[in-house]
Amino acid sequence: MAGNTWTAPVAPGPLDANVRVPGSKSITNRAYVLAALSAQPTLVRAPLDSRDARLMLGALSALGGSWEQAGENVLVRPLVPEGTEPTSVALGNAGTVARFTPALAGLGSRPVTFDGDEAIRRRPIAPLLNALRDLGADIEDEGRGAPPFTVRGHGGIDGGKVDLDSSASSQFLSALLLAGPSFSSGVTVRLIGDAPPSEPHIAMTLDLLRRFGAAPERAGTEFHVPPAQLACPDYTVEPDLSTAAPFVVAAAAAGGTVRIDGWPERTTQPGDWLRSLLVELGQRVSLDAGGLTVTGAGTISGTRLDLHEVGELTPVIAALLCFADGPSVISGVAHLRGHETDRLAALATELSGLGAQVRETGDGLAITPAPLHGGVFHTYDDHRLVMAGAVLGLRVPGVEVENPATVGKTFPGFVDAWQSMLG
C-alpha cells in the first residue's frame, strides 16, 4: 500500500484458492428492514458487517429500532416508533438505506431528515418519494427530489394503489413492497415507464417478504402486498455473490482454480448468473453442496452481454473483458450512470487510462482489448471499481488502485482476502 493507493498484486501463477466472502448486502439490508417491521425479534444469522449494513442498523436505531450483536449474528428487535422529536438518518452512499427506510419514517410520528454523502444527493429517488406521497406520506424536499429530504411521520401510511416508474432503480419498487405489509391498506404497485433493472433483486424482495410471512402477489407489471403481521424468528443470510464476482473472474483472468465456499444451490442473487457467464466465456464451472469451483481455461472469448438484470456486476465483468481475445459490447445498463458514481463514465475513463479501448455507448460500454500498462486506477468512492482494479492487476504490473478502503461499503476485508487468494 503506498499513500492512498494499493498496488493490485499480479497473480504469481495459476490460482489454487478457497475463498469465503461475507454475507449479501442486499439480503442483509432487506432482512434488517423486515425484522424491524416484524412483531417479534429476529435473529439474523451471518449478516454482512460493512459500511452499508451499519448504515442500515443506524437508520433503524434512529427510527426507534434496536439491535444487538450476538457473536457473528445480529438480533434485531421490532421498531417502537415512540416520540415526536426530530431525528435524522445517515445514508452514506447506500442505495438500499436511502430507498428502503423513508417509508419506515412515515410509520412513526416524528420528522426524520435523510442525508448522506455528496454522491447520494445525485442518485435518483424522486419517483419513490412521489409514490410515497401518493400513498399518504408527508415528505418535504428542497425541490430537487433528492436528499436531503424530511419525512414527517403521522403515525402510519395509508397505502393503496400507486403508479411507479422504477426504470432508474429497482430499489424504488423493492422499497414499496418491503414496507407494504405495514401500510394500513397494504400496497398495489402498477409499474409504468421502462422495465426496472435488476429483476433478480425484485425476486429477492418477494422471496424475503414470503419468508417473513407476507403474501406478495405479482401479475406481470402489477404487484400487490396485503397488510400482514410479519415474523421470522431466525433468518440466515447467504454469502454475497456479487462480492464473489472478482474472485471467480480471477480464475478466468489468471488461470487455475478458485472455489467459493457456501455458494447457494438456489438463490435469487444476481451474482448466480456468473455461472452461466463464465461457461459462455469458455471457463469450467461446477456447483456442489460445498460451493462453486471455477477453473480458468487460459483464454476468454469476446462477447455481447445485456447486463440489465445484473447491472451491479458490470465493473468486474468489464475489467475481465479487457483480457478477452476480441471486442465485447455490454448493453442494458444506462442506469449505472446513477449508481455509486457514473459507472459507465468511470469505467470508460479508467480502463482506457490503462491502455484498453473502451467507450461509452448509450446504454453500456464497447470494449476493445489492447495491451494494458500500469497506472493509477481511480475509484470514485465506488467499491466495485476497487474490485475491478484488482482484477486488472492480476495480469498488469503497477495497477495502483486509488482509495482501496472505499471497498468497505460491502467488503471491508477485501484487500486481505485478495492477497490470501494469491497465496
Ligand SMILES: O=C(O)C1=C[C@@H](OP(=O)(O)O)[C@@H](O)[C@H](O)C1
Ligand atoms: O435492491 C438491491 O439490493 C439492489 C438493487 C440494484 O439496484 P439498481 O436496480 O438501482 O441497479 C443493485 O444494483 C444494488 O446493488 C442492490
Ligand SMILES: C=C(OP(=O)(O)O)C(=O)O
Ligand atoms: C449499486 C450498488 O449499491 P447500492 O445498494 O448503493 O445501490 C452496488 O452495490 O453495486
